[in-house]
Amino acid sequence: MSWRWITLAGWSVLAAAIVATELAAHTVMRRLQGFESIMAFLARSRPTRVALLLGWGWLGWHLFVR
Amino acid sequence: MSRMHLRRRPSPDVLPGERAGGRPWKWVAIGAVGLVWGWFDAHTRTFTIPAEVSAGIVIAAVYAYAYARRRRGRPTDTGGVRGAGGSNPTAPTSGRTAPVARRTIAIWGAIITLAVAWELFALLHLPRHLHPTFSSLYVEASRLLLVRVVTFAAWLALGIWIVLQ
Numbered sequence: 001m002s003w004r005w006i007t008l009a010g011w012s013v014l015a016a017a018i019v020a021t022e023l024a025a026h027t028v029m030r031r032l033q034g035f036e037s038i039m040a041f042l043a044r045s046r047p048t049r050v051a052l053l054l055g056w057g058w059l060g061w062h063l064f065v066r
Numbered sequence: 067m068s069r070m071h072l073r074r075r076p077s078p079d080v081l082p083g084e085r086a087g088g089r090p091w092k093w094v095a096i097g098a099v100g101l102v103w104g105w106f107d108a109h110t111r112t113f114t115i116p117a118e119v120s121a122g123i124v125i126a127a128v129y130a131y132a133y134a135r136r137r138r139g140r141p142t143d144t145g146g147v148r149g150a151g152g153s154n155p156t157a158p159t160s161g162r163t164a165p166v167a168r169r170t171i172a173i174w175g176a177i178i179t180l181a182v183a184w185e186l187f188a189l190l191h192l193p194r195h196l197h198p199t200f201s202s203l204y205v206e207a208s209r210l211l212l213v214r215v216v217t218f219a220a221w222l223a224l225g226i227w228i229v230l231q
Contacts, residue, residue, distance in 0.1 A: 010184050011203065016178050025170075033170045035184040040169075043231035053132060056225045057125045063204055064121045064218065066112045 096226055100219030108214040128225040135229060 018035070043049045048054040102125065110117040179229040198206075210212040 002189070007184075007197050011198075011200070014177065014181050014184060015081065016112055017180075021173060021177060031169065031221060032173065035169060035174060038174045040231055041227070043228055049228065052105055052228050053129065054223070056221070056228060057129070060121050060125060060221050060225070062201060063208075063221070064107060064110075064112070064214075065117045 093223070096223055097219055100222035101215055103222065104218030105211075106217040107218050108208075109212050124225075128222075128229060131226070132229040176208055 020033070022034050025032040039052070043052055103120070107117070107120040110120055185200055187200045188197040194202050204217070208217070
């Protein structure tokens with residue numbers, strides 16, 4: 001097994017964990033909240049909201065322009 | 067303190083599109099704008115001026131929107147909304163402050179930490195085709211026009227959602 005497959009497996013596991021946690025938060029684990037809650041928590045204070053917006057801008061520039 | 071103030075789960079009579087202070091049709095409109103703009107953006111090539119202009123306009127517009135909302139004084143850092151009904155303590159404030167268990171922070175924190183660690187691990191190893199990072203995977207996937215259009219629309223919606231918090 002090459003490093004490529006190992007790295008891809010890692011990304012797949014992470015993606016599955018994100019989807020499973022989000023699904024669980026909206027179905028069986030009612031005490032668990034979705035990723036939106038974490039983002040909303042971070043966006044509540046001005047400094048972290050600014051940081052989120054700067055990160056958002058960097059992400060878009062990195063993905064679509066580089 | 068075992069619980070922290072996080073966003074309240076919406077009550078069953080609250081539509082999903084209303085969580086971030088907007089009506090569902092707003093998000094439909096934002097999605098439509100994102101898809102149309104994304105379609106045009108998908109026809110630009112990276113490292114070119116058209117790509118810079120396309121993404122730059124969106125980033126500038128969202129930052130300007132955030133600045134305009136701040137100038138109008140909403141949202142406040144306490145989660146209230148000034149303006150119509152904002153001075154009324156019983157007025158709805160988009161459900162900003164509600165407790166959430168540390169379990170939520172622990173689980174999502176662990177996932178985010180692992181994702182960052184995996185990204186750094188891939189980033190620090192070469193060659194890239196053997197150690198693909200998140201963005202290099204996106205580059206491969208974005209050869210499909212639909213992937214790039216949908217990603218662009220989702221990115222735009224995320225930016226506006228952050229501003230609306």
